[in-house]
Amino acid sequence: MKRRVAVIGLDGMAWHILDKLFEWNIMPNLKNITRKSLKGVLPSTIPPESGPAWTSIATGVNPGKHGIFGFTKPTEDYSGTHIVNSQDVKYLRVHEMVAVQNLKSVCVNQLLTYPIKRIHGAYVITDWLSPEIKYSPEIAQYAKNYQGPTLGKASPLLEKNWDAHYTEVSSRVDTVNALLEKTDWNLFWVVYSEPDHLFHRYYDSVMRKDRRLMRIFAKIDETFKIVSNTADLIIVISDHGFRKFSYGVYVNTYLEKLGLVNSMRHQAMKTIVCHRQVDKPKIQFRIPESLYRYLSRLPSSIELIMLRVYKHLLKANIRAQLTNHIDPKFSKAFAHGFGIYVKEKELIDHVVMYLKKAPFIGGAWKKEELYTGKQLKAMPDIVVIPNYEKGFAFRSDIIAPKTTVRRDFxxxxxxxxxxxxxxxxxxxxxxxxxxxxxxPTILNFLGLNIPGDTDGKVIDLKNAK
Ligand SMILES: [Zn+2]
Incomplete structure (x- = not known):
């Protein structure tokens, strides 16, 4: 009888949050597993984003080999962006490696599994970045009830429709549990995105033990009871942690001050937030340029109040647009997420130097300093992260009135x-x-071959320190 490995991903989970859930006894089954386990802090990829992190976890190689840096990437002519999908992943993932070596895998909600690559023995339910949920026909009997948020269907969470959200989450957990118990697998891989999605919008409510959120975690905990009886190796993992920050950083504003970014009033370089059906206001209202300039000179606390008053005067569901966007055509360099694309390559060293000088920046690297592999060409020229330890985090790609703002988020x-x-x-x-x-640890446990160019090592489960 072949051994079985189950990987349960909790997107965005951090120890200080999980410890609270344990203290409140919200996740007793996971608590019980954790008590008996090897455990540690897992540093995310640079950048700590779900796309590169989950893909690195699932391949054992760095973004320079698998090709994923973010959810969206600029087109080659920098005229816009496109959403990445399974075809942008240039390395086999472990659920595929297991299947090509003649064992069986089930993979649920791993990012970038749409469109499904058909491999005999690998059974997939696609992720929330899919335009719609698709699944391998072999597992249809279980997967047909799975309801996900997708790019084409907003999560009820966004409208605080807690009951509808709970029903959706339950459909996912129940599907996972049925697949765990009733199908034949050697590797079971599921990522629960709920922690990340809840922490982004309702972090304070989670930390206040809000009952409506606690029941989501309690529902997910059911999977840990079943996995205890079905797997020989259980790996519970997150792709990055979560925390409260005190300052927001707008990298493009900084680049504009250096004379590298040109601005315009509409957004060409769309991010995933623009593509998802998040709570879009019905009318976009553009603030007059003069008011925009005036507001940008005020301290951000006053600016916020002014903006609220302005929105109130204009009534309800209007988004006042206080910002400019990068003009990719006429900018020498611009930031898209954690990546900076530099059009005049001789400027790269100069830009890295200026980024490293800024107190709100935690690190800046030329891509070849971080990554190796054939997909290095698909990476941005510079990778930049905020100064997390000083309380800074990135806000968005807009050119805001100020480079940093005081915000609790x-x-x-x-x-x-x-x-x-x-x-x-x-x-x-x-x-x-x-x-x-x-x-590599999963493949080793299952007695399978590990790719020769892996960037990881087999964790010694018996003698780990
Ligand atoms: Zn994530």
């Missing part, structure tokens, strides 16, 4: 979690586990 933090349980492990805290180690 929750966002990704590099410190994720990893929990490993098998009969062999001695419960302890371990250091030094990398996102790249998960795939």
């Amino acid at each position: 929750s966002n990704h933090h590099p410190n994720g979690i990893v929990i490993l349980y098998s009969e062999d492990v001695k419960p302890s805290w371990v250091k030094g586990i990398s996102v790249y180690d998960i795939t």
